[in-house]
Amino acid sequence: MNRLSRVFVAGHRGLVGSAITRRLHGEGFENLLMAGREQLDLRDQAAVTYWFRANRPEYVFLVAGTVGGILANSTRPAEFIYDNMLIHATVVHAAHVFGVTKLLYLGSSCIYPREASQPMREDALLTGALEPTNAPYAVAKIAGITLCDAYRKQYGSDFISAMPTNLYGPNDNFELTSSHVLPALIRKCHDARTAGRRDVTIWGSGSPKREFLHVDDLADACIFLMRRYSVGGHVNVGTGEDLTIRELAEMVRAEVYPEAELLFDASKPDGAPRKLLDIGRLRDLGWHHRISLREGIASTYQWFLDHHHEARLGPSSSPGDKS
Numbered sequence: 001m002n003r004l005s006r007v008f009v010a011g012h013r014g015l016v017g018s019a020i021t022r023r024l025h026g027e028g029f030e031n032l033l034m035a036g037r038e039q040l041d042l043r044d045q046a047a048v049t050y051w052f053r054a055n056r057p058e059y060v061f062l063v064a065g066t067v068g069g070i071l072a073n074s075t076r077p078a079e080f081i082y083d084n085m086l087i088h089a090t091v092v093h094a095a096h097v098f099g100v101t102k103l104l105y106l107g108s109s110c111i112y113p114r115e116a117s118q119p120m121r122e123d124a125l126l127t128g129a130l131e132p133t134n135a136p137y138a139v140a141k142i143a144g145i146t147l148c149d150a151y152r153k154q155y156g157s158d159f160i161s162a163m164p165t166n167l168y169g170p171n172d173n174f175e176l177t178s179s180h181v182l183p184a185l186i187r188k189c190h191d192a193r194t195a196g197r198r199d200v201t202i203w204g205s206g207s208p209k210r211e212f213l214h215v216d217d218l219a220d221a222c223i224f225l226m227r228r229y230s231v232g233g234h235v236n237v238g239t240g241e242d243l244t245i246r247e248l249a250e251m252v253r254a255e256v257y258p259e260a261e262l263l264f265d266a267s268k269p270d271g272a273p274r275k276l277l278d279i280g281r282l283r284d285l286g287w288h289h290r291i292s293l294r295e296g297i298a299s300t301y302q303w304f305l306d307h308h309h310e311a312r313l314g315p316s317s318s319p320g321d322k323s
Helices: 015-026 045-055 070-075 077-097 132-155 181-195 215-228 245-256 280-285 293-306
Strands: 006-010 031-033 059-062 102-106 159-164 166-168 199-203 212-214 235-237 261-265
Touching (some): 059 077, 059 215, 077 132, 077 159, 102 132, 102 215, 166 181, 166 215, 181 199, 181 293, 199 245, 235 280
Parallel strands (some): 006 031, 006 059, 102 159, 199 261
């Protein structure tokens, strides 16, 4: 893949897609192909096939999908599994039909069993029951990995899969009905400070442990893998470091609203007790993250302040804030 390659970023407006697009623009790529939802419904095989025939991408970053936090996963399970399974299937199949040189499919760490040994190795996949609050989404992501492997096995397609940990950064979703935990914490602390309220209520006990990766680091890893990795299965992408939700909330509070009092609503679900990826395989390839969590929170909050009127905000009183 070089600057003259025709590269399709499927999902270019989302958190990950926009980061990959920024990175490719920064490297001087001249033939970036993008299509918004108003132009192309990625759930429609006929439409996707027509688009691939007309545009002939050589490399595809398949990072599009329907995503959200614990509330969105719990209340919209049919939408999450339907949309994601169709998006994966149509793009992968069209990539095969039109001879794409290489495709990278991006999954999620929720593919691993709820009680998987920590840190979670790639071979933990399908060794136990999934976390119930996001099982439909996880099944769709597992199907995406299997889909890429099946096309590799039957047709020799160079389709690879990467599984990132929890992500955050510019262009994140700050709407509390559908956001993940870190942007939700930023939004809640910001809203409390703006309203002059001292208390900030957070879903769950605060005890679950999570790992967080800045989306610009993920973009770097995706391009690294597109250039240097061509193996079936999937590879984990993360930092190898985690912390409790309470510690994360305290870190966000220190950046956004140091005077706030954090209240934890233990009547709300925690999700999986711990999610930490084993990133040994990726480190052996020579990749390592660069952005610290504290630095990333500060820059993400600044982005939120700079783009407050265009960020996805929604109502400030809704609760969904777990990854």
